[in-house]
Amino acid sequence: MDKRSKIALYIIGAVIVFMMIAEITKPKALNWRNSYSAADKIPLGCYVLFNELETFSEGDVLVSEKSIYEYLKTEEFSEPKSLIFVNDRINFGKEESKTLMKFVEDGNTVFISSTYFYGNVLDTLNVSVQRQYTNIYRKEADNKFTSPSLQANNRIYKDVIENSFFESIDTLRTTVLGTLTTKNEDEIEETYPNLIKVEVGDNNGQFILHTNPFTFTNYHLLDDKEDYAATVLSYMPKQQIIWDNNYKSGRKVITSPLRYILDNTALKWAFYISMFGLILFVIFRGKRTQRIIPVIKKLDNATVDFTRTIGELYYQHGDFSNIIEKKIQYFLEFVRTIYYLETNQFNSGFIDKLAAKSSNTKEDTKTLVDYIVFLKSKTNHTEQELIELNKKIEHFKRT
Known part of the structure; x- marks a missing residue:
């Protein structure tokens, strides 16, 4: 890679690092989406x-x-329960509505707080909900209780609210527990029910319906309005509560691994950087790939092959004397080269020095030297003498 390419890569790397630091250190925008999830702190x-x-x-x-149909079909309760739904929109289908009505008729309580109600449940209860569509600027709304003893817990909601109310109710079995007072488009104050109780069946079952789910959000509960929310919930009987975490606008739905990665800031940036790095690799790798270097086969040692061939030729012709002479010459050259000894005289001094330098015993060394002297004194040799000489030399070198 040349100098210019390296500089370009360094600049690109620096830009990526700068973008990562800027993304990590920048203040996170406040998330104002409707969630109503129990896990969300927004x-x-x-x-x-x-x-x-x-x-x-x-x-x-x-x-x-789960859906309320699945949940109530799989659960059995020996004691009455209170089922709570809090969300900006609630819509029950036909089977869900039937299951919910059966649950209440068995003596349980269902609490629903929502801006928009849909489904067969409202039709069965003869209740209709209306939203104040003219209140696009979310004018303040005074949320009051009808009980004189609870007036201290009334609260005025000035922001982060959508005003909905009950337009019509079944007065024969419905009790109004709270109202909403706000100004219409003509700046005239109007008051409507926004908290009601509808009794169902003969087992003290009841629906408690409320049209201001914003009451129960983190924003208002931490803004000195917790007394109003607590008073609304106090209308439920003291029994075990079931919290619905399915009918939520903020319910997390992961439909694919890629969506999960892109929804997570850290994983998203890791994915982008990996893709960018892969693209760079493909670009530079495609340009700079070196062609394959062929493997050069090592040259054969022709001298060894030649020597082996000559030796086999001598052996086949029975010229054992010539082979013995060559082996003795080769061995003596080995002694001169490795042990730096003169091989002119094979006396006791030579034997002692050779034994010491080669780490062989004096007896083995003397036997080999005497055998060489014996073979040099002869003119004709046998195959057996050649084999014996080879054994002694090999034994000497292995020691």
Whole structure:
């Protein structure tokens, strides 16, 4: 890679690092999406409410992560329960509505706080909900209780609210527990029910319906309006609570691994950097790939092959004397080269020095030298003498 390419890569790397630092250190924007999830600590989540529900529950708070039809069909209760729904929109289908009505007729309580109600349940209860569409600027609304003893817990909601109310109710079995007072488009104050109780069946079952779910968000509970929310919930009987965590605008739905990665800031940046690095690798790798270097086969040692061939030729012709002479010459050259000894005289001094330098015993060394002297004194040799000489030399070198 040349100098210019390296500089370009350094600049690109520095830009990526700078972008990462800027992304990590920049202040996070406040998330104002409607959530109502028990796990969300954002302004419109219900983390605070969920962690305070034990105050109103007889025992641990149960959590439903399924549709109400699936949950109530698989669960059996020996004691009455209170089922809580809090969300900006609530819509029950036909089967869900039937299951919910059966649950209430068995003596249980269902609490629903929502800006928009849909489904067969409202038709069965003869209740209709209306939203104040003219209130696009979310004018303040005075939320009051009808009970004179609870007036201290009334609260005025000035922001982060959508005003909905009950337009019509079944007065024969419905009790108005609270009202909403706000100004219409002509700046005239109007008051409508926004908290009602509808009794169902003969087992003290009831629906408690409320049209201001913003009351139960983290934003308002931490803004000195917790007394109003607590008073609304106090209309439920003291029994074990089931918290719905399925019908939520903020319910987390992961439909693919890629969506999960892109929804997580750290994983998203890791994915982008990996893709960018892969593109750079492909670009530079495609340009700079070196062609394959062929493997050069090592040259054969022709001298060894030649020597082996000549030796086999001598052996086949029975010229053992010539082979013995060559082996003795080769061995003596080995002694001169490795041990730096003169080989002119094979006396006792030569034998002692050779034995010492080669780490062989004096007896073995003397036997080999005497055998060489014996073979040099002869003119004709046998195959057996050649084999014996080879054995002695090999034994000497292995020691």
